[in-house]
Amino acid sequence: MTAYEPPGDPGSGTDPAPGTAAAAWDAVVLAGGAARRLGGADKPGVRVGGRALLDRVLAACAGARTTVVVADPRPTARPVTWAREDPPGGGPLAALAAGLRHTTAEHVVVVSADLPFLDARTVERLLSALVAEAAEGALLIDAEGRDQPLVAAYRASAVRRELAALTGDRAGPAGLPLRRLTAGLRLTRVHGPVAAFDCDTWDDIATARARIREHGHVLDEWISAAKDELGIDLDVDTGVLLDLARDAAHGVARPAAPLTTFLVGYAAARAGGGPEAVAEAARKAAALAQRWAEEATATPAEARPDVAPDATPDTRPDAG
Known part of the structure; x- marks a missing residue:
């Protein structure tokens, strides 16, 4: 066994100058x-x-x-x-x-x-x-x-x-x-x-x-294991997906989180896959979750498309 040193991440330490890695x-x-x-x-x-x-x-x-x-x-x-x-x-x-x-x-x-x-x-x-x-x-x-x-x-x-x-x-x-x-x-x-x-x-x-089950490591370990198991070799911003899952859970309903992230993956695959496709699908879904959440907290006046949220009601007797 090589001695194990708990603090730090794998490969932690001082990096050599950038751009010096072997090309092949x-x-x-x-x-x-x-x-x-x-x-x-x-x-x-x-x-x-x-x-x-x-x-x-x-x-x-x-x-x-x-x-x-x-x-x-x-x-x-x-x-x-x-x-x-x-x-x-x-x-x-x-x-x-x-x-x-x-x-x-x-x-x-x-x-x-x-x-x-x-x-x-x-x-x-x-x-x-x-x-x-x-x-x-x-x-x-x-x-x-x-x-x-x-x-x-x-x-x-x-x-x-x-x-x-x-x-x-x-x-x-x-x-x-x-x-x-x-x-x-x-x-x-x-x-x-x-x-x-x-x-x-x-x-x-x-x-x-x-x-690998320590806090700070388990999520990365799980994502790596899942990608290997599913045959996926794709680097995506997991933070974006986690934020999306949080917004869907809070703004819609808790079960919406896993279903939304599944739909994002499916949409990205139909768009040709790749990190850019995932990011774009996640952006659209996050915007939808935000709109959904805003509607849930909107006042009656804010919910009317023909009345500005800060408009003063017309109280004249002949007002329609």
Whole structure:
């Protein structure tokens, strides 16, 4: 387990200079470990927040041009390329070498499949640090300041160079420790204690499951899980939708909130989908909810379209 530091969000820390992220990158996810400390359980398939650990990591790597998972094939929420180290169980360096053979980008993100709090922002921070520092590897460091070489971004050419040097007199990298490779790289480091938290034991799994239900995290976790489950890859302003649900509940009736947000989604889909379509449908529905609420509190004079709200009544005897 990597030490868990409760405060802060995944990937929290100082960002590298903007505009320095790699333009194109691949990802290699190592998911073939034996999980001995979990009693041999299928660790990548263990669910945290309703999603398999592997699917959570794949969501964080959604920006990759190619994502390679080094493990036996299984159903996943996102399409991937499968690879296997030879022999299976040959260790993380052998798994990295196997996955790297299926990548073509110069920048490659390398992560393990047991990182419940890895997110896309952390991945971008690693890639940005790799480019901004002209490094050969950018490693995440945990709450105790330890390097995490399996939460990192690397220059593929440098990794291949070191692999060739390490295996020159060997049949392959099986059994070699990963630190033998990173020792030969020019590294930079990125602080990310929450994103570096990994799940080696059932206690770790319990800790991760508890954290996602903490106030301030549960809604984002639920939205991410629902989008994966429904096959939706769409970034929308959830604040707008929440405001709409609140207005519909207060201005119309409580059951109007979920029904209205459903109708907004349906309308956005008919309009071609995308964040802009959702925002426009939400704007129209919010305006309707506002008009509805205003009518409920309007005075009789305000409800008459032919009389201005502040007009003085005509009290003359012959007034019509």
